[in-house]
Amino acid sequence: MARNTQNRRSGRPQGRIIGYARVSTDEQATEAQEIELRSAGCDIIVQEHGSGASRVRPALSKLLREISAGDTLVVVRLDRLARSVSHLLEVIEDLTAKGAHFRSLRDPIDTSTPQGMFSLQVLGAVAQLERALISERTKAGIRAAKSKGKLSGNPGIREKRPEALARMTAAQKAAYGDRIQASANQWLPTVRRMRPDHTWDDIARMLKQRGLDWTPERLRRAVKWMVTERLVDAALLKKSPPRLPEDRLMTLVAGIHSSNPDLKLREIACQLERLHERTPRGGSKWAPSSVKNLIDRARRSGLITDVDIAAAE
Structure with missing residues (x-):
């Protein structure tokens, strides 16, 4: 992909300038946004079609996973990227963690400049105030209802009205999807490397x-949701092949190494001990030579390349 070669004296970060254009379901095209983004120097433009009320945005999720340090994500307006201040701050936090930047053409937000960071801090304060006000209004409403002898909560849900229950279910599903996408960068790369060769239990x-608290069932459910939303390949849900005990150890060692190719044999042995995995002979202490034997078998099976072997030794 093309690289941004702007003058270093400008203080702009070196890297790609990536535009993100989104239109809602009732809009026709992203052409107007694309013209502005290209005028701003965007090398790449990612298009998204979907409602602003939902955070389920496959193109944006893929972009955030693949963006690199030094890159800058550009939008025409803030509402093209996020549905709320809190959502915007989450996206910018993800970008900052990767060493990437964010810029809005029609708003004073540019995280590569001191002025832009100040504007972002103001937005953060606004979001905090917004949450506090909502909380206070909610508490005041509950107190007022109790003083009048009314029950708190949604009357439609208490009375089990179908339309109210449907709205509640939709809201719960949306909140679940938001949580899954927000944490995906922490666990999804490991799932992609290890599935379907490894069981959900091994991956959990x-x-x-x-330090990630996942059960096999919760992990499988999260991946199933992402498959349903077409965010990941359905092959991740394929059934793991049955394996003999030694075959399982071989694929587990291959998976550990694939998750972190820089691990040495002794470090892999320590991980196996922490996982309480027994050696092929039933022992509890792993020797580097035992790990090496399993890695050699994994190489012959095509699970690990010769280059990977050299890194592990």
Whole structure:
């Protein structure tokens, strides 16, 4: 892909300038946004079609996963990117964590400049105030209802009205999707590397070693949701092939190494011990040579390349 070669004296970051253009379902095309984005120097433009009320945006999710340090994400207006201040701040936080930047052409937001960062801090304060006001209004409403002898909560849900229950279910599904997408960068790369060769149980244990609290069923459900939304390949849900105990150890070692190719044999052995995996002979202590034997088998099976082997030794 093309690279941004702007003058270093301008202070602009070196990297790609990527435009993001979104239109709602009742709009026709992104052409007007694309013209502005190209005029701003965007090398690449990602298009999205969908409602602004939903965070389920496959193109944006893919872009955030693939964006690199030094890149800049550009939008015409803030409402093209996020449906709320809190959502906007989450996206910018993800970009900042990757060393990337954000810029809105019609708003004073440019995270590569001190002025832009100040504007962002103001937005953060606004979001915090907004949450506090909503909380206070909610509490005041509950107190007022109680003083009048009214029950708190949604009367439609209490009375089990179908339309109210349907709205509640839709809201719960949307909130679940938001949580899954917000955390995907932490666990999805490991799932992609290990599925379907490894069981959900093996992957959940691997993630737990990294401090991520997943059960096999919750992990499978999260991936199923992403498949339904067409965010990941359906092949991730394929049934894992049955394996003999040694075959399972071989693929587990291959998966550990694929998740972090820089690990040495001793470090892989330590991970196996923390996972309480028994050696092929039933022991609890793993020697680097035992790991090497499994890696050699994984190489012969095509699970690990010769280059990977050299890195592990």
